[in-house]
Amino acid sequence: MPEDAFSEEQAAAERQQNEEKKKAAAERQHHDEEQAAAERQHHKKPLLSVRSLCKYFPIFKKGFFRKQVGQVKAVDDVSFDLMPGETLGIVGESGCGKTTAGRSILRAVAPTSGEVIYQDNGIPVDLAKLSEADLKPLRTKMQMIFQDPFSSLNPRMTVRDIVSEPLKIHGLASGKAMEDQVSEILMKVGLKPEHRQRYPHAFSGGQRQRIGIARALIMHPSLVVCDEAVSALDVSVQAQVINLLQDLQKELGLTYIFIAHDLSVVKHICDRIAVMYAGKIVELAETAALFDSPKHPYTKALLSAVPNPDPDIRMNTELIGEVADPGNLPSGCSFHPRCGECFEPCDSVRPSLVSIEGGRTVSCHLYDKKYTESGISA
Ligand SMILES: Nc1ncnc2c1ncn2[C@@H]1O[C@H](COP(=O)(O)OP(=O)(O)O)[C@@H](O)[C@H]1O
Ligand code: SF4
Ligand SMILES: [Mg+2]
DSSP states (O other): OOHHHHHHHHHHHHHHHHHHHHHHHHHHHHHHHHHHHHHHHHOOSOSEEEEEEEEEEEEEOSSSSOOEEEEEEEEEEEEEEEOTTOEEEEEOSTTSSHHHHHHHHTTSSOOSEEEEEEEETTEEEETTTOOHHHHHHHHTTEEEEOSOHHHHSOTTSOHHHHHHHHHHHTTOOOHHHHHHHHHHHHHHTTOOGGGGGSOGGGSOHHHHHHHHHHHHHTTOOSEEEEESTTTTSOHHHHHHHHHHHHHHHHHHTOEEEEEESOHHHHHTTOSEEEEEETTEEEEEEEHHHHHHSOOSHHHHHHHHTSOOSOTTTOOOOOOOSOOOOTTSOOSSSTTGGGOTTOOGGGGTSOOOOEEEGGGEEEOOGGGOTTTSSSOOOO
């Protein structure tokens, strides 16, 4: 046999072996994911139970007497459970209330009403009602990662000072112990201990986001709210940071709320997705179910903007008009002025969240048996 033919045969065999290895790895990952989902189902107690959460901002009339003339219903009657180790996505256009929901849950702003029940080592506490003093020790367990690492990192502070700041605020470490913790967390997020002396401007966007992640995780939180954490990054860097967040979740047992306006981003990291419109959750479902068969017309419209190579799944529902103003909401269903499926009750009756098959919930009259003969379920 000529030497060329032999090496080609060998190369083909190696290629086949590599393909088989890749297939086996993909099957293993699929199995791991199924197992994780089954384990989640078996967890009886959610880490977080959000009930009827509202955050209204007052609108004041300009002038000498600051009279309140209305309110911005940024978050309006939001409820969901979050299981330990789960990643829940919150998606919706800009202005839908995602950030305010995340900030209200972590008590970065005080909610107007509602409950945020957090299991603190098996003891349920309502974060919405705790005093600042009682909240302080719990703050170490809940952290936020922000969109723009450049504006959220003080340019005049070194990486060491930025990352160790939460430890100092809570008086948890100093001296060598602090230096060691900073080095350890920097390595965990893919940076180097010698980066401690540098300033944020010396890093790329992806590296700066890693610094932000290190600062959030140095306190060993259990709940992390990632608010558009990868939205400002290039697609390839986005994938690296998402992989890092997933690895850290497994290693450190983290539970995530992952906020994004871009559905293609949440697809790869979230177990379930809550779609928000005008301060309310309009649909909540397992990620695969939401992508395969979205129910709410708003979800369908959001998904139509996500490129999908499968023509059966590709949607053709264009999102028209402006997002509803939470300071002056339309009557009935807030989405009705933009909805292609709007019918008789939609402009006068506000839909409520109803349960449909597969443990999903949706807030739309199309799925309410009261308004449809048999209730639409597909
Ligand atoms: N401090 C505030 N005072 C008044 N209105 C606010 C405040 N913060 C947010 N809002 C309003 O609440 C709504 C939801 O905002 P936000 O939570 O930032 O939405 P998202 O993160 O989905 O873009 C918007 O209309 C926004 O203008
Ligand atoms: S309730 Fe009516 S207007 Fe609102 S999303 Fe459903 S069909 Fe559209
Ligand atoms: Mg936001």
